[in-house]
Amino acid sequence: AGQEVVVTTDLLVEGVHFDLSFSPLKHLGFKAVAVNVSDVAAMMATPTQLVVGLSLPPRFTVEAVQELYAGMRLACEAYGVDLVGGDTTSSRGGLVISITALGMVAAGQAVRRSGGKPTDILCVSGDLGGAYLGLQVLEREKQAFLADPDTQPELDSYDYVVQRQLRPEARLDIVHELRELGVHPTTMIDISDGLASEVLHLCAASGTGARVFSEYLPLANPxxxxxxEFNLDPIMAALNGGEDYELLFTIPVADHAKIKNHPDITVIGHLTEHDDAVNLITKAGQAVPLQAQGFNHF
Amino acid sequence: AGQEVVVTTDLLVEGVHFDLSFSPLKHLGFKAVAVNVSDVAAMMATPTQLVVGLSLPPRFTVEAVQELYAGMRLACEAYGVDLVGGDTTSSRGGLVISITALGMVAAGQAVRRSGGKPTDILCVSGDLGGAYLGLQVLEREKQAFLADPDTQPELDSYDYVVQRQLRPEARLDIVHELRELGVHPTTMIDISDGLASEVLHLCAASGTGARVFSEYLPLANPxxxxxxEFNLDPIMAALNGGEDYELLFTIPVADHAKIKNHPDITVIGHLTEHDDAVNLITKAGQAVPLQAQGFNHF
Structure with missing residues (x-):
């Protein structure tokens, strides 16, 4: 069977997608690549090559650019992707990172957002909401630093959530494992804007409703x-926080047995008929319409 | 024989690569695509798909974005390329357009910058220096407008050079014709930074010197x-002006007969041994080292 090329592109803009006052450049480089690899993974494709465009403000030093590239190369190695080219130019504004990733997939096998059927099971990899809480921690430390530059950052106890924000991983491992398990998802998307927004995308593209059970949402202890501590509802962080870069996907009911014991995949609900709403089912059994309400960068 | 995918990427940054006070958005969209198609063409590959990333300042209206896209679509139709996806985000600075183009070429047949041999003939398509003079005209009109907003722009007599600046064409036609003529260039590059800079790139990558004859440089009457009128040396405009997006390429001496009567290809010199310099030979027969000295955006 032939292979198909898939391609995704992503712009990361300073002041919109990242804050250089708390993003180390190496982490930022890693994240920029991971986010694109994640997009390719979400088609069940294997990322192969990457091109990078950088628009650099005059204040950037050569060392800063090298740090950024070091992070990108680290991610390329981690995900087995070749950095094949790029374009570097000056910027009158902030730093802009443009990444385009190519991937390969067996012809006709790329997973799209539109293949979902009622009764398909909604699954998610890893856990949710961490990246959003990491951002809260970083924002708080930034404010503390601005108020008193002698403050030492207190990040240790937040390692996990800060890591989720600054250096997310693309779940290429899940793509490989699903292939090995013989599971072909009917839809898939990576969670960049929050679970609620992504479930709505899949349902809109597939012409279905959905039921997502709040008590099933995977939340890590940290x-x-x-x-x-921040007095935030972790369910809201999972639904609307975004930037977790976990995979959301649907599988036919018949494949449930293949994934139900997977330690890193959680069943969170199922698709329903077109006429049904896209609902969150609370612990108390109430159905609340899901809304993409938060934290969307654009 | 199998096909290979080639990929190129390019960032166009407001205030660095374009000035919205005189670039109509539709032309800018066209140019952004043409520049990338030109890059693919310069590998003797056929452009197939394009992805676009836009970082939009808040002042941009929906209509403005539509104009930009209309120009991009026009170019995609002109060059037979599919616009297959993109990413749109807000910008804290100016407009940034990121384009990545994919192309196909028979395996092993992509033309690189490194294949040149001494005695290979240096050729260029079209004519040079026009885009630079177009920019001078536009800058002058902008200053006149800033001094007196009631001034009517006087662009009619400069149609050709202004067009060269605002709406360059990718020379995909030359790629097709070379294929039909059975000419396989040993090196190729598109002229974005000026002829001098591109000749130096080819020579550095190929490990050769070169002789470029100033009297052979193709210059259009306008x-x-x-x-x-601007009291500028047209030879300098051709050498250092840039943005003409013509193709510079080398062919073996044996292929000279195949191109010598082509109305749109000009022989401008030849490659020499590694130890030789990269020289411009003046009308008077003087050899002057070529320097990439001008107008380089970065």
Whole structure:
């Protein structure tokens, strides 16, 4: 069977997608690549090559650019992708990173957002909400630093959530494991804008409704602890926080047995008929319409 | 024989690569695509798909974005390329357009910059220096407008050079014709930074010297007229002006007969041994080292 090329592109803009006052450049480089690899993975494709465009403000030093590239190369190695080219130019504004990733997939096998059927099971990889809480921690430390530059950052106890924000991983491992398990998802998307927004995308493209059960949403302990401290609802962080870069996908009911014991895949609900709403089912059994309400960068 | 995918990427940054006070958005969209198609063409590959990233300042209206896209679509139709996706985000600075183009070429047949041999003939398509003079005209009109907003722009007599600046064409036609003539260039590059800079690139990559004859440089009449009016040396405009997006390429001496009667290809010199310099030979027969000295955006 032939192979198809898939391609994704992404712009990361200073002041919109990242804040250089708390993003180390090496992490930023890694994240820029990971985000694009994640997009390719979400088609069940294998990323192969990457091109990078950088628009650099005059204040950037050669060392800064090297740090950024070091992070990008690290991610390229981690995901087995070749950095094949790029374009560098000056910027009158902030730093802009443009990445385009190519991937390969067996012809006709790329997973899209539109293949979902009622009764298909909604699954998510990893855990959710951490990246958003990491951002809260970083923003708080930034404010503390601005108020008193002698403050030492207190990030240790937030390692997990800060890491989720600054250096997310693309779940290429899940793509490989699904292939090995013989599971071909009917839809897939990566979670960049929050679970709610992504479920709505899949349902709109597939012409279905959905039921997502709040009690099934995977939340890691450090996320729950940070949420408690910041007085934030961890469910809202999972639904609307975004930037977790986990995979959301649907599989036919018949494949449920193949994934149900997977330690890193959680069933969170299922698709329903077109006429049905896209609902969150609370612990108390109430159905609340899902809304993409938060934290969308654009 | 199998096909290979080639990929090129390019960032166009407001205030660095274009000035919205005189670039109509539709032309800018066209140019952004043409520049990338030109890059693919310069590998003797056929452009197939394009992805676009836009970083939009808040002042941009929906209509403005539509104009930009209309220009991009026009170019995609002109060059037979599919616009297959993109990313749109906000910008804290100016407009940034990121384009990545994919192309196909028979495996092993992509033309690189490194294949040149001493005695290979240096050729260029079209004519040179026009885009630079177009920019001079536009800058002058902008200053006149800033001094007196009631001034009517006087662009009619500069149609050709202004067009060269605002709406360059990718020379995909030359690629097709070379294929039909059975000419396989040993090196090729498109002229974005000026002939001098591109000749130096080819020579550095191929490990050769070169002789470029100033009297052979193709200069169009409107370019000569504008140069006279602006008191600029048209040879310097051709060498260092840039943005003409013509193709510079080398062919083996044996292929000279195949191109010598082509109305749109000019022989401008030849490659020499590694130890030789890269020289411009003046009308008087003097050898002057070529330097990439001008107008380089970065």
């Amino acid at each position: 996320t729950l602890e940070a949420a408690a | 370019t000569l007229e504008a140069a006279a």
